Amino acid sequence: MNQFGSVGLIAALAFAAYGVVAGVVGGKFRSLKITRSAERAALSFLVMITLSVIALEYLIYTNDFHNAYVATHSNRDLSVYYKFAVMWGGQEGSLLFWTWLLSIYVALVVLLNRRKNRQLMPYAIAFAMGVGVFFSALTFFVANPFQGLSLSSASGMAPFFPPDGNGLSPSLQYPSMLIHPVMLYLGLVGMTIPFAFGMSALATRQLGDNWIRVTRRWMMVPWMFLGAGILLGGHWAYNVLGWGGYWAWDPVENASLMPWLAGTAFLHSVMIQEKRGMLKVWNVSLVTLTFFLAVVGDFLTRTGIVQSVHAFAQSNIGPYFALFLGIVAVVSISLILLRLDFLKSENRLDSVTSRESGFLFNNWILLALVFAVLWGTVFPIISKAVESRTVTVGPPFFDKVAVPMGLMLLLLTGVGPLLAWRKTSFESLKRNFAIPLAIAGAIGIVLLLAGVRSLYSWMSLFLGAFVAACVLGEFYKGARTRQRSVGEGFFPALYNLSARNTRRYGGYVVHLGIVLIFVGFAGLAFKVHAKSVMEPGDLMQAGDYLFRCDTMNAGDTPNYTYVDAALAVVKDGKAFAEVKPERRFYKASQQPISHVAIHRTLASDVYVVLAGRDPGTGKAVIEVFINPLVVWVWIGGIVMVLGTLIALVPSRVEREMAQMRQAQAEALEERNAL
Amino acid sequence: MRCKRLLPELIILVLTGVTGVTFGARSKVSLDQVGNQVFCQCGCVTTLNRCPHQIWQCESRAEITTIILIDIKQGKSDPDILHDLTARFGVQVLAAPPARGFDLAAWILPGVGLAIGLVVVILIVLRMRRPSPPEPPGQSPVDPKIIAAVEEEMNRTVPLTK
Numbered sequence: 001m002n003q004f005g006s007v008g009l010i011a012a013l014a015f016a017a018y019g020v021v022a023g024v025v026g027g028k029f030r031s032l033k034i035t036r037s038a039e040r041a042a043l044s045f046l047v048m049i050t051l052s053v054i055a056l057e058y059l060i061y062t063n064d065f066h067n068a069y070v071a072t073h074s075n076r077d078l079s080v081y082y083k084f085a086v087m088w089g090g091q092e093g094s095l096l097f098w099t100w101l102l103s104i105y106v107a108l109v110v111l112l113n114r115r116k117n118r119q120l121m122p123y124a125i126a127f128a129m130g131v132g133v134f135f136s137a138l139t140f141f142v143a144n145p146f147q148g149l150s151l152s153s154a155s156g157m158a159p160f161f162p163p164d165g166n167g168l169s170p171s172l173q174y175p176s177m178l179i180h181p182v183m184l185y186l187g188l189v190g191m192t193i194p195f196a197f198g199m200s201a202l203a204t205r206q207l208g209d210n211w212i213r214v215t216r217r218w219m220m221v222p223w224m225f226l227g228a229g230i231l232l233g234g235h236w237a238y239n240v241l242g243w244g245g246y247w248a249w250d251p252v253e254n255a256s257l258m259p260w261l262a263g264t265a266f267l268h269s270v271m272i273q274e275k276r277g278m279l280k281v282w283n284v285s286l287v288t289l290t291f292f293l294a295v296v297g298d299f300l301t302r303t304g305i306v307q308s309v310h311a312f313a314q315s316n317i318g319p320y321f322a323l324f325l326g327i328v329a330v331v332s333i334s335l336i337l338l339r340l341d342f343l344k345s346e347n348r349l350d351s352v353t354s355r356e357s358g359f360l361f362n363n364w365i366l367l368a369l370v371f372a373v374l375w376g377t378v379f380p381i382i383s384k385a386v387e388s389r390t391v392t393v394g395p396p397f398f399d400k401v402a403v404p405m406g407l408m409l410l411l412l413t414g415v416g417p418l419l420a421w422r423k424t425s426f427e428s429l430k431r432n433f434a435i436p437l438a439i440a441g442a443i444g445i446v447l448l449l450a451g452v453r454s455l456y457s458w459m460s461l462f463l464g465a466f467v468a469a470c471v472l473g474e475f476y477k478g479a480r481t482r483q484r485s486v487g488e489g490f491f492p493a494l495y496n497l498s499a500r501n502t503r504r505y506g507g508y509v510v511h512l513g514i515v516l517i518f519v520g521f522a523g524l525a526f527k528v529h530a531k532s533v534m535e536p537g538d539l540m541q542a543g544d545y546l547f548r549c550d551t552m553n554a555g556d557t558p559n560y561t562y563v564d565a566a567l568a569v570v571k572d573g574k575a576f577a578e579v580k581p582e583r584r585f586y587k588a589s590q591q592p593i594s595h596v597a598i599h600r601t602l603a604s605d606v607y608v609v610l611a612g613r614d615p616g617t618g619k620a621v622i623e624v625f626i627n628p629l630v631v632w633v634w635i636g637g638i639v640m641v642l643g644t645l646i647a648l649v650p651s652r653v654e655r656e657m658a659q660m661r662q663a664q665a666e667a668l669e670e671r672n673a674l
Numbered sequence: 675m676r677c678k679r680l681l682p683e684l685i686i687l688v689l690t691g692v693t694g695v696t697f698g699a700r701s702k703v704s705l706d707q708v709g710n711q712v713f714c715q716c717g718c719v720t721t722l723n724r725c726p727h728q729i730w731q732c733e734s735r736a737e738i739t740t741i742i743l744i745d746i747k748q749g750k751s752d753p754d755i756l757h758d759l760t761a762r763f764g765v766q767v768l769a770a771p772p773a774r775g776f777d778l779a780a781w782i783l784p785g786v787g788l789a790i791g792l793v794v795v796i797l798i799v800l801r802m803r804r805p806s807p808p809e810p811p812g813q814s815p816v817d818p819k820i821i822a823a824v825e826e827e828m829n830r831t832v833p834l835t836k
Contacts, residue, residue: 243724250719278802307719349802357799364788364795371791372784379771379780387776392713394721394769401784529706612728621728 002067005055005146009096012048012103013140015041016132023126027204035122039110042125045132046103053100056093056145060086065162069093069145075167075588077558082173088181089168091302091315092145098298099135101189106132109193109218116662117214123200124193131192134324142317167588170560174240180232184256187226188294191259193218194266195291195332198284202335207280207342212273215287217648219270223263224644230256231637242594242609244529244625246633249398251306254377255297258370262290265366268359268416275421276356277346281336282363284343288332293370295325305381351423358416365412369405376401407459410518413511414467417474436473440466454525461522464515471508471515478505499652506647513643516636523604523629531611533619534565542624545606546570550578552620560584565610565620569599581610581622604628708742708755712767721769738767 019041026035056069060083065071073089088094106128113121139145149160171177194215201211233253234246247253266286272279300306303318336343349356376393383391418432443465444458452458475494482493498505530542534549541547551566564582568575579597586593592612599606607625614621650658709723716734718725722742729736738759745755759767771777 241724241726243720243726245724248720248724345802349799352799352803360795360798364791368784368788368791371787375783375787376780383771383776383780389764390766391771391777391780392766392769393771393780394713396711397770397780400770401781405788612731615730 001055001059001064002146002148005052005059006140006144008048008050008052008055009136009140009144009146012045012052012099013133013136015045015048016129016136019045019129020126020133023122023124023129027122027126027200032118035118035125038122038125038129039114042103042106042110042129045129045136046107049096049100049103049136052096052146053087056087056096057084059146060084063165065165066148066159067145068147068149071149071162071165073165073168075165075559077588078168078173079559081175081178082168085172085177085181086168088185089172090145091317092139092143092147094181094185095135095139095143095302096145098185098189099132099139101185102128102132102135102192105190105193109196117210119204119206120197120200120211120214123203124196127196127199128192131196134320138317138320142320143315165588167559167586170584170586170589170591170593171240173586173593174236176232176236176239180229180236183225183229183232185229187222187224187229188256188259188297190218190222190225191263191291191294193222194287198287199332199335202284202339205339205342207284207339209274209277212270212283216267216270216274219263219266219287219290220644220648223260223267224641224648226256226260226263227644228637228641230260231634235634238630239596239598240593242596242611242623244527244607244609244623244627245524246630249376249395249402251377252297252301254373254398255300258373259290259293259297261366261370261373262286262293265363265370266290268366269363272356272359278349278356279360280343280345281340284336286363288328288336289370292325292328292332293374295321295328296374299325300377306377307380353419353424353426353429355416355419355421355424358412358419362409362412362416365405365409369402369409372401372405373398403456406518407456407463410460410463410467410514413514414463414470417508417511418470432473433470436466436469439469452525457522457525460518464518464522467511468515471511474508475505498646501653502649502651503647503654506643506645506649509643509646510640511643513636513638513640516632516639518636520629520631520633520636523627523632526628528626529624531621531623533614533617534567534622535617535619538619540622540624543626544571545576545624545626547608547622547624549620549622559588560586563610563613563620565622567597567608567622569606577606579606579608581608583610583612600631602631605630705742705746708746708752709739711752711756711769712738712742712759713769714738715763715767738763 019038022034022038022041025031026033026038058064059067059070060074061080063070063074063076065074069090069092070086073093074083074086078086086093088097106125109124109128110121117124149162150157151160152158197211197215197218201207230253233256237248238244238246266283269279269286270283273283299318299321303315303321305318351357376397379393380391383389414436415433418429418436420428440462444462447458447461452461475497478497479490479494482488482497483490486493486496488496528543530540532538532540534540534547536549536551538549539546546569548568548570549565550568552563553566554563555561562582562584564580566578566580569577569579577599579599581597582595584593584595585591594609594611597608605625605627607627609623609625611621611623613619706723710721712722714720714722714725714727714732714735715738716725716727716732718727718732720726722735722738725732725735727735729739741758741762742755745758750758756768760772765772765777771780773781
């Protein structure tokens with residue numbers, strides 16, 4: 001099966017390389033036949049990589065520990081669900097998984113564009129397959145998951161079959177780990193497609209609206225996956241790591257945040273090009289930057305160049321990534337410079353107080369944030385190179401630098417939608433902002449009276465109220481206008497309003513999700529932390545809550561041993577909840593991990609960790625965090641995904657326009673054929 | 675090992691902390707605060723408060739915690755405690771680079787980037803901006819203010835076509 005997997009990989013590499021050549025030739029000579037051949041190569045690339053993935057899964061599920069990857073990352077008693085996660089539990093498997101997702105994306109592009117975007121397709125395939133060449137070559141030649149173990153003996157090398165494997169990292173044996181890496185990879189890998197279309201538009205000089213329209217959806221999908229993946233990662237960290245938080249500004253976390261921020265900037269600035277034909281250089285640069293940052297993130301995670309709790313072990317793949325990033329930078333910058341004449345703005349900016357300007361300022365903050373996060377992430381490397389000593393850049397730095405920028409972004413989230421395209425008068429500004437400001441001001445005063453003294457928390461809630469009032473006001477005004485003009489009820493009017501312009505109102509829902517996430521962030525200032533050693537009958541106070549240890553148990557399963565403690569939680573003299581934190585010790589990997597017990601309400605989480613047993617007394621070490629408002633971070637994430645899905649649904653107007661464009665394109669093709 | 679020498683005192687300090695005989699509100703807060711500002715040196719690549727190991731499993735966490743607790747007991751301020759920790763472990767114990775020497779660049783450059791970005795945006799806005807077209811001759815039968823308001827609302831709610 002090792003050979004089978006390797007053959008699949010080398011065949012995939014061959015198809016990817018052919019796809020690049022056929023794409024370029026098909027585009028250069030405008031040959032439909034050669035372009036179709038490139039498309040078939042892209043589909044074959046998917047088939048071959050899928051065969052390799054099946055081979056690796058087969059090796060994992062049959063406990064074939066002769067395979068080095070399976071022996072290192074799996075074991076016999078690993079549950080069948082987590083065996084699937086072994087695929088992305090290590091360097092080699094996750095590279096194969098990355099390549100597989102890329103092949104799925106490219107195949108989808110091919111299948112969804114059989115009759116559309118014919119001029120863009122040949123080069124789009126070529127660029128996407130170029131990325132495929134890099135990843136499949138890396139997987140085959142440098143980090144091959146199909147290596148067999150062998151032992152040297154007097155008669156030479158002999159195959160080695162260990163009785164069991166080292167097991168999957170315990171931190172990965174958690175339900176959200178089955179989804180989080182998949183989401184994250186779908187996001188990061190998916191950034192390849194907008195990049196490929198952007199480069200294709202440059203190569204073919206088709207730099208009008210079309211590539212932007214095509215790219216927007218291909219950007220929104222991975223952007224949504226990446227955002228969901230980041231939040232799922234936070235959810236996993238919160239539930240598994242046991243320190244009571246969900247974001248630690250770890251380099252690998254930062255690596256996933258940067259392309260998401262750049263993608264957010266693109267999704268906003270792209271509207272200026274669609275509506276006004278402006279910022280063409282900027283947009284194609286942003287799409288390149290987003291892809292570049294996605295690969296940089298992969299580079300940081302996989303090479304061990306920065307210290308991180310999430311990073312894979314140090315490996316020798318760094319130079320290959322550096323070379324690939326260099327090629328991407330040179331090719332994309334060269335193409336942009338060569339096509340500057342085709343990237344001129346079609347319109348001028350009418351006023352500083354306009355939506356165009358709002359988007360520009362939004363892009364400014366987003367990219368400044370990207371720079372700050374990147375700078376903080378790589379500063380230890382720079383410092384080591386310059387001063388030959390190691391410094392650490394952790395949460396205190398990012399909290400001071402990034403949080404103010406985040407709050408500025410939150411403000412713009414509310415301001416932007418209320419600005420008109422082209423020009424907004426002072427009267428209009430007053431009219432649109434008076435009510436939201438009044439609501440936010442009232443809430444701000446209430447918060448001060450309620451004793452909220454943390455500036456960042458107060459700002460988050462004040463600005464959150466402002467943005468929510470702005471966005472909900474837009475829904476209300478739109479529905480009321482429709483109610484008056486069409487005579488519908490309020491809720492049908494609200495539904496029809498959103499259906500007519502899904503992109504706009506889906507975007508507003510995304511903004512509401514961001515507000516909810518910031519509400520969750522605001523709770524961080526009111527965290528309560530307590531720690532105690534306990535045995536049955538002991539009590540501990542944390543904030544308004546009293547904890548009583550009732551029982552302690554120990555047990556054994558084939559995969560791990562465990563100890564747990566049952567605690568009764570009392571609030572205001574009444575029974576509030578029962579929690580049961582657990583500490584596991586995984587036999588194969590010889591590593592412990594806590595399974596946190598969380599009692600969630602909309603107001604706060606009661607978060608209880610069984611950190612271990614005191615070696616002297618045998619008592620349980622119990623750590624408690626009272627985390628206000630955390631649940632709003634997860635609710636906000638769900639709302640954001642929902643908003644993105646709404647925005648992805650073609651609106652009625654868009655569907656009609658797409659049909660018209662399709663008819664025009666077909667007529668043009670027929671005329672050209674004649 | 676220094677950590678082992680300090681262990682009895684550490685256990686007394688921690689137990690008095692966790693069993694409710696506290697150092698007072700300020701001290702208790704300072705322990706958490708300082709723990710967020712320093713990195714554990716055991717290789718866990720996290721701050722002291724987030725180190726996944728317990729004190730009895732992690733020599734680095736035990737030693738750093740001991741120093742912090744003793745300093746707190748002596749009434750030292752957060753910067754003084756950080757100074758003591760830096761003297762013992764080097765600058766890499768700090769969770770953020772000190773704002774001096776080359777490390778100052780870590781703090782300055784994000785602000786510089788923000789400022790340069792602002793200048794670029796302003797330049798773009800100024801370059802792309804055009805003067806408002808002159809008023810057309812002749813009187814409009816409708817109040818221009820109303821026309822402007824309608825146009826503005828249309829621009830805001832209806833997608834533009836080029």
